[in-house]
Amino acid sequence: MPQAARTLAVGLAVVAAGVLIASLRVNPYLYFAGYVIFQYIVIATAWNILGGYAGYVNFGTPAFFALGAYTAVFLIQSIRAPLPVLILAGGLVSALLGLGIGYLTLRLRGVFFSIATLALSIVLQTMIINWEYVGGSRGLSVIRPSGPPFGSYVTFLFTVMVLLAVLAVTAARFIERSWIGRGLAALRDNEEAAECMGVPTLRLKLFATTISGFLLGVAGAPFPYYVTFVEPNSAFNLDYAVNALAMPMIGGTTSWVGPVIGAVLLGSAQQLATVTISSEMNLFIVGVVLVAFVVLAPEGILGLVRRLRGRGP
Amino acid sequence: MIAWDLLANAVIAGLLLGGFYAAVSLGVSVIFGLLDIANIAQPAFLILGSYAAYVMNSTFGFDPILTGLLFTPVFYLLGAAVYRVYYGSFERRGEESLRGLVFFFGLLFIIEVSLSLKFGVDYRLVQAGYIGKSIQFGGVGIAYRLLVPCLVGLAMTLALHLFLGRTFYGRAIMAVSQDRLALRLMGANPVQIKTVAFGIGIAAASLAGALLVTITPVIPSSDRDYIGRMFAITVLGGMGSIGGTLVAAVILGVIESLMATFYGPSWSLAVSFGILLIALAVRPAGLFGR
Amino acid sequence: MTAPLLEVDGVSKRFGGFTALNRVTLHVKPGERFGLIGPNGSGKTTLINCISGALAPDGGRILFEGVDITTLAAHRRTRLGIVRTFQIPKPFSSMTVLENLHIPLEYAAHGRLHGATGREAAEILRVIGLEAKARLRPGGLTQIEMRKLELARALAARPKLLISDEAMAGLSSAEVDDILTILFRLNEEQITIIMIEHIMRAVMRFSERIVVLDAGERIAEGTPEEIVGNQAVEKAYLGE
Numbered sequence: 001m002p003q004a005a006r007t008l009a010v011g012l013a014v015v016a017a018g019v020l021i022a023s024l025r026v027n028p029y030l031y032f033a034g035y036v037i038f039q040y041i042v043i044a045t046a047w048n049i050l051g052g053y054a055g056y057v058n059f060g061t062p063a064f065f066a067l068g069a070y071t072a073v074f075l076i077q078s079i080r081a082p083l084p085v086l087i088l089a090g091g092l093v094s095a096l097l098g099l100g101i102g103y104l105t106l107r108l109r110g111v112f113f114s115i116a117t118l119a120l121s122i123v124l125q126t127m128i129i130n131w132e133y134v135g136g137s138r139g140l141s142v143i144r145p146s147g148p149p150f151g152s153y154v155t156f157l158f159t160v161m162v163l164l165a166v167l168a169v170t171a172a173r174f175i176e177r178s179w180i181g182r183g184l185a186a187l188r189d190n191e192e193a194a195e196c197m198g199v200p201t202l203r204l205k206l207f208a209t210t211i212s213g214f215l216l217g218v219a220g221a222p223f224p225y226y227v228t229f230v231e232p233n234s235a236f237n238l239d240y241a242v243n244a245l246a247m248p249m250i251g252g253t254t255s256w257v258g259p260v261i262g263a264v265l266l267g268s269a270q271q272l273a274t275v276t277i278s279s280e281m282n283l284f285i286v287g288v289v290l291v292a293f294v295v296l297a298p299e300g301i302l303g304l305v306r307r308l309r310g311r312g313p
Numbered sequence: 314m315i316a317w318d319l320l321a322n323a324v325i326a327g328l329l330l331g332g333f334y335a336a337v338s339l340g341v342s343v344i345f346g347l348l349d350i351a352n353i354a355q356p357a358f359l360i361l362g363s364y365a366a367y368v369m370n371s372t373f374g375f376d377p378i379l380t381g382l383l384f385t386p387v388f389y390l391l392g393a394a395v396y397r398v399y400y401g402s403f404e405r406r407g408e409e410s411l412r413g414l415v416f417f418f419g420l421l422f423i424i425e426v427s428l429s430l431k432f433g434v435d436y437r438l439v440q441a442g443y444i445g446k447s448i449q450f451g452g453v454g455i456a457y458r459l460l461v462p463c464l465v466g467l468a469m470t471l472a473l474h475l476f477l478g479r480t481f482y483g484r485a486i487m488a489v490s491q492d493r494l495a496l497r498l499m500g501a502n503p504v505q506i507k508t509v510a511f512g513i514g515i516a517a518a519s520l521a522g523a524l525l526v527t528i529t530p531v532i533p534s535s536d537r538d539y540i541g542r543m544f545a546i547t548v549l550g551g552m553g554s555i556g557g558t559l560v561a562a563v564i565l566g567v568i569e570s571l572m573a574t575f576y577g578p579s580w581s582l583a584v585s586f587g588i589l590l591i592a593l594a595v596r597p598a599g600l601f602g603r
Numbered sequence: 604m605t606a607p608l609l610e611v612d613g614v615s616k617r618f619g620g621f622t623a624l625n626r627v628t629l630h631v632k633p634g635e636r637f638g639l640i641g642p643n644g645s646g647k648t649t650l651i652n653c654i655s656g657a658l659a660p661d662g663g664r665i666l667f668e669g670v671d672i673t674t675l676a677a678h679r680r681t682r683l684g685i686v687r688t689f690q691i692p693k694p695f696s697s698m699t700v701l702e703n704l705h706i707p708l709e710y711a712a713h714g715r716l717h718g719a720t721g722r723e724a725a726e727i728l729r730v731i732g733l734e735a736k737a738r739l740r741p742g743g744l745t746q747i748e749m750r751k752l753e754l755a756r757a758l759a760a761r762p763k764l765l766i767s768d769e770a771m772a773g774l775s776s777a778e779v780d781d782i783l784t785i786l787f788r789l790n791e792e793q794i795t796i797i798m799i800e801h802i803m804r805a806v807m808r809f810s811e812r813i814v815v816l817d818a819g820e821r822i823a824e825g826t827p828e829e830i831v832g833n834q835a836v837e838k839a840y841l842g843e
Contacts, residue, residue: 002484032757053451055411057411057414059353059416059418075451084792104594106591107593108594110351110411111414112593114351114414115352115353115540115544115589115593116350116589116593116594118540118541119541119545119586119589119590119593120590121585122321122537122541122582123541123586123587123590124584126579126580126582126583127583129579130579130580134812135481137579142771148744168520179709182705182706182709183710185697185698186696186698186706188693188773189691189694189696189697189698190694190696191694192657192689192693193658193693193695193756194695194706195657195677195678195681196655196657196681196687196689196710197678197681197707197710197756197759197760198678198681198682198706198710198712198760199678199710200678201678202676236784238422238534238537241418242418242419242422245415245418246419249415254697260329260504280426281424281430283426284423284426284427284430286422287419287420287422287423287426287750288423289420289422289748290415290418290419290422291416291423294402294412294416294419295398295416297401298412301780307652
């Protein structure tokens, strides 16, 4: 199929560009910052599969991200598993949690679902705080494996994250354009009507929560090697919850491009602000931009572009 | 028989905590329970109230709870303004559910980050004559710093109960949630009524914030500890019932206090969120309820 | 005597202490125009919800083409051919009128592998009289167009049994006739129709057979003429 071939080609091109950039050995900080931006592409894309396509707002992003990270910590501590295993395992454990919150949607809709996900995040954090094996509240140092396949370990991680971002975006794009995406859009608009029009709403919701959870866990799994010191407050950071929904909201939630645009813009702006102003200030900016967008441009940047085009000649 | 001593102390502390939790949750009961607006920025207004009390206390030596009372009109106006923005941007366009939720989430985040920009992330506390003192009953000590907030919380609960039941505006607020027809017969404008109710809810949160800083030092991110408690109490209390809010608050206070005493304080937060999850899951609703 | 298309057999439903349906039994024959009436709160909507799968009954059985569907999920029933419309229209608001029809075409009528065909959707819109609005979003439709969209979307699911839940409430007399004409035409194409309606003129004209519910009980059954003359029905509507 030419369509699939083109998608594959674009994906490979992005990964190749990532490898190329990684091999350039410019300022190491760039890889460090770039990693975060691509990590946010994964997170925003994952959030959007549930929040944008299905209309279930997840405030518990940190829970899924941290579960991926702590699954990795556990596997590093116990068997020193290699990175691909960590990523796969982190994804699978978070996918299970996603499946769990999927069943929650049977009883909880709208704001009640969102509040429950927030609660989930805090319950999980408390459990991790009380689990000494993975560092408890004090945290844990993680030693990177020696000898990455190429470059320094940070450039290696950067490339891995580029690959994961390509995978996540490809998955989101595929879902959006398939019968699954159309079914999710129907249930987002009206769940009862969708079910009565033959859409298996529960199965689609379970799919969306599971795949969203999987990708969030995948984003979190390399985190221990990236920071080398994992503690609950950084892994369960509320910033992930805010960014995860701010980025798609700013970019536009109805298309896979939206979260990518949002993550690149907001992610780069934050990286710049952290260096030039302060990390607190950059969070302030995220909050203000988020509120400004939901009030003034509810369809995000994509919506603005569409509106401009519609009025143009 | 030391355990009995511990138990009695934990229960008493839990009951006192419950009175304070009622104060914390009253605003959510009005805004979420009665108006059906999922204002998850509520705990940020709580902490904002704490910092107002802290600033007045540390600069002028004002009593924190008195400050809390003095500031309620300011927070009332702030709340009314927030509701107007919310109404104009979301409710009027019929887009309140998801985007409105994100709006409040953003607001929560902005308030929290603003506070840490201004005050840093150090714990802030207040001074007052009664903080640090306690009275003894047999083996049970009652700290004033818990007793006073509890009494104020009970007074707030009673005042709100009377307001909702006995005044024109109070009845109109009840009607907004239950009986549109009665509201129209009363000749009340629903937007105006909701503005008043939202303002009252925010003012209640700010006063509760003053109680909070009397009980324990606060940091900007303290708000996160209260999101779960507020909503757990409101959902458990029956979404908007003031009496129910008090009962649920006391139950949660006692359970948390027992958990903290026998298993350590790090678990008490998870308890409130765990109870919230259970309360949400068993909340009676049809298959296509909200 | 043909076998019934739909059999509702002693179905009960309680909400807490309130009994919404008490052992209701009724049969609908293939190709029939069937009326379901009763005062407000008599259990009509609850019964529809039990038949379409939105609610699970507490007792009794529901059979469709002889198969027990009592515990089947709502979307599976739609695929079997039981399709309903909603009293308050529930369109997919982010999609165009045409796209609204693609959902049931894709999910109920054809199975997912075939995909929705635009030609089929356009044909349904033509039958219903909405073809001029195909590219509009539901937000830009009038009351009657909204009702027609409900019907069109239900048709796209290729129903054997169409349940029309108060499709005419709030419409003008001419608009009611418009909808009735459409329903008659659908019935001629072998679609069995259950009509729930408060507008007596419409139900009486449309139905071959009517069942009356009151307080969750079946109190009468018969032709429109028999129902009009029935004392119990008059009592239920006018009170004691």
